[in-house]
Amino acid sequence: MTSVVIDTNLFFAALRTPNNFVRDTLDRSDLRFIAPNFLVVELFKYKDELVTKSKVTEDEVYELLSLLLHRITFINESAVSLGNIIHAFRLCSGVDEKDTPFVALALEYDAQLWTRDRELKDGLSAKGFFHFFDA
Numbered sequence: 001m002t003s004v005v006i007d008t009n010l011f012f013a014a015l016r017t018p019n020n021f022v023r024d025t026l027d028r029s030d031l032r033f034i035a036p037n038f039l040v041v042e043l044f045k046y047k048d049e050l051v052t053k054s055k056v057t058e059d060e061v062y063e064l065l066s067l068l069l070h071r072i073t074f075i076n077e078s079a080v081s082l083g084n085i086i087h088a089f090r091l092c093s094g095v096d097e098k099d100t101p102f103v104a105l106a107l108e109y110d111a112q113l114w115t116r117d118r119e120l121k122d123g124l125s126a127k128g129f130f131h132f133f134d135a
Contacts, residue, residue, distance in 0.1 A: 001030060001032050002111075002112065004031050004133045005035060005102050005112070005113050006034075006072060007035075008043075010022050010116060013116075015050060015061055015065060016050065016054045016055060017054075023064075033072045034073045034074075034111060035074055036077050036102060036104075037075070039072075040074065075105060079108070080101075080104045080105060084104045084108045087104070087107055088100045088101075088103035088104035088106075090127075091127050091129050095119065096117070099115075099117075103129065112132060113132055114135070115132070
């Protein structure tokens with residue numbers, strides 16, 4: 001089974017729109033979706049903005065959140081080796097250091113990174129990271 005690290009923006013996209021490609025992809029049984037606990041921190045940080053921009057009611061956002069949280073395995077950052085954290089930081093340096101936990105998780109679990117962030121993809125590719133998931 002292929003492991004896929006989902007980034008914050010894609011997770012948020014699945015919450016904002018009732019029927020979308022991201023949510024459909026998260027339903028695939030041939031994929032294992034993982035994310036660092038940092039995604040939950042981001043969720044709380046941007047909760048109000050997420051609800052405001054959503055195309056559904058606040059109650060529906062919470063319902064969707066419950067469903068999506070069950071489809072993703074969250075991994076504590078302490079489960080990632082220091083070597084992979086350092087490697088990920090070097091890859092993300094000059095691009096977006098906030099993505100370090102996601103890249104580190106992809107390295108640790110030999111997973112593909114699922115992101116729509118073109119700047120991140122280009123920056124990581126320029127440094128030799130090509131493990132991207134394109135659904």
